[in-house]
Amino acid sequence: MNNLNTVGVETRELQVDLRQTIYALSNALDLVGIDEVRHGKRVGYMAMQCAAKLELEVLDANDAFEIGLLHDCGVSSSRVHRALVEQHDWPDSQVHCQIGYKLLKDFPPLAHMALPILYHHTYWNELSSLDLPAKTKLFANLIHLVDRVDAFSAGHLGNGILLNVRHAREFIEAGRGICFSPVLVDAFMDASSTQAFWLTMEERHLMNYITDLDKHYQSHHTLISLDELEQLARLFSRIIDAKSQFTVAHSIGVAHLSCYLAKLCGLSKENSKKIEAAALLHDIGKLHVPDEILEKPGPLNAQERAIIEQHSFETYEILRRISGIEDIAKWAAFHHETVSGNGYPFRAHIEELDIEARIIAVADIFQALAQDRPYREGLALKEILRIMNALVEKGNLDESLVALVNENALACYHEATRTDI
Numbered sequence: 001m002n003n004l005n006t007v008g009v010e011t012r013e014l015q016v017d018l019r020q021t022i023y024a025l026s027n028a029l030d031l032v033g034i035d036e037v038r039h040g041k042r043v044g045y046m047a048m049q050c051a052a053k054l055e056l057e058v059l060d061a062n063d064a065f066e067i068g069l070l071h072d073c074g075v076s077s078s079r080v081h082r083a084l085v086e087q088h089d090w091p092d093s094q095v096h097c098q099i100g101y102k103l104l105k106d107f108p109p110l111a112h113m114a115l116p117i118l119y120h121h122t123y124w125n126e127l128s129s130l131d132l133p134a135k136t137k138l139f140a141n142l143i144h145l146v147d148r149v150d151a152f153s154a155g156h157l158g159n160g161i162l163l164n165v166r167h168a169r170e171f172i173e174a175g176r177g178i179c180f181s182p183v184l185v186d187a188f189m190d191a192s193s194t195q196a197f198w199l200t201m202e203e204r205h206l207m208n209y210i211t212d213l214d215k216h217y218q219s220h221h222t223l224i225s226l227d228e229l230e231q232l233a234r235l236f237s238r239i240i241d242a243k244s245q246f247t248v249a250h251s252i253g254v255a256h257l258s259c260y261l262a263k264l265c266g267l268s269k270e271n272s273k274k275i276e277a278a279a280l281l282h283d284i285g286k287l288h289v290p291d292e293i294l295e296k297p298g299p300l301n302a303q304e305r306a307i308i309e310q311h312s313f314e315t316y317e318i319l320r321r322i323s324g325i326e327d328i329a330k331w332a333a334f335h336h337e338t339v340s341g342n343g344y345p346f347r348a349h350i351e352e353l354d355i356e357a358r359i360i361a362v363a364d365i366f367q368a369l370a371q372d373r374p375y376r377e378g379l380a381l382k383e384i385l386r387i388m389n390a391l392v393e394k395g396n397l398d399e400s401l402v403a404l405v406n407e408n409a410l411a412c413y414h415e416a417t418r419t420d421i
Contacts, residue, residue: 014270016229018109018222019066019214020322025236026069027318031288032081039085039150042201044068045209046146046188049197053187060135062220064142065213067113071120071143073236074099076243078290085151093121099242103235109224110232116140120147124181138181145172145180145188153201161198168192229325230273233280234421240283244294247283249419250367255279256415257363264404265355275356278331282360285314285333297374312336313345331356335364340395358398362405365391367416381413 026044030037047068051061074096075081083090101118104110119127119140127137152171156164169192176185191197200209224232237251258279262272286294289311293304300308316333319325334357337343339350346352353361369384379387385406391397405412 014226014229014274014324015223016226016322016324018224021224021229021232022066022069022110023210024318024321025073027321028236028239028284028287029070029072029075031285031314032072032075032078038203038206039154040069040072041206041210042150042154043071043143043146045200045206046149046191046197047142048213049191050142050146050184050187053190054138054183062217063112064139067116067139067143068146070100070104070110070113071117071147072096072100073103073117073239074101076239076287085154097121103238107228107231107235109222109228116143120144123179125178128181138184141181142184145175145184148172148175148179149188149192150201153198157202161201162195165192165195165198226270226273226277230277230280233277236284237280238421240281240286243286243289244291247286247294247371250371251280251283252419252421253367253371253416254282254360254363256418257367257412258359260408260411260415261359261363261401261404262356264408265359265401267355271356274325274328275331275359277325278328278356279360279363281319281328282315282332282335282364283311284318285311285316288314295374299375309336309344316345327354327356330354331360335360337361338396339398342395358401362388362397362401363416365397366405366412370413370416381409384413385409 026040029040044065045068047064048061051064056064072081072084075084080092080096084093084096087093097118097120101114104117105114115132115136116139119130119132119136120143122130122140122144124141124144127141130137149168149172152168153161153164169189172180172185172188176182180188199205234252237255241247241249241251255276259272259276262275267275289307293300293307296304312333312335316329319329319332322329331354334343334346334348334353337346337348337353337357338361339353339358341347341349366384366388369379369387370381372378388397388402388405392399392402
């Protein structure tokens, strides 16, 4: 396609509901468990139920819920997720706590979660003696307690959840004063004394609970700006790229190159910010791909390829839940669509592919070719251009955009291989 449609419509300043964004990120973190999902939501639910027994203020109870949703934001590896769920005293459990802390501490809207997340695998007999605010200790140990409850109980979800209640409660009681604060153990024992507490953890009831909760606390929602959304996208691109040693800095490189091409195309400042956010988040759906597939040192079989090809749809399903960024969701999810209409997951026609989506598609392929992968080293610039031009001939990529890449090849390579955020 030779015509670059750069005409954009300026809109009023974008503001996004932070709670919706937290839900979306929680949905992304759910993917890491592959078949074991909703862990963060169950932890958030139980934390809020226990907080109610402690008679915390509404905002504190909301904080407990949201910290529960994002407490494992330092986990992107399916191997790490399995170890955390299956082992109560996994030796490397502190690593993801430290990663989560570093991710959130410099993002003001979520910075209050950083310390509780840092200490959410620290036993109470150690945590209680640390020089930390009492509230931080409370939240951290509350998340630790209900996190262990879920690890102990998740395998019984279904018809057997009520059969596990006595064992789960005995497990928590046995940790009183050592693993868990006695005050929190009392709150948990009170909250978990009903069958309803446990049955609500079943997926259909859990999602109803969250829907009702969201309606009830609508007035407490916070709005964030486009700049803050962009900052949050950078933050979560680190989680996405950390999933495999072979994708480190991929999202960052795609974002840098996308912004450079957007500038060459004359896109507006606002759309350039939005395209950066979309590029940073384009592979968020890959959190659902098992590590073994991403790091396979050879060709994928049909089943593995089918799993990989789900990731862009997962990206769309995660991002479209955030009101106001419908265009960002499409641009991010369309990075494997083609101008010939033979891409995935929607087989979108050229009329549906905004210039921003076509830019990200070009940037994604260019960066992937320049980067080391488990089955090959990063390619030289000349070979990258040869492949990109061949993809134009096949009807995969926008001809005019690839022409811009050819005209500015060295600059494009520099942008695609930058690792600074």
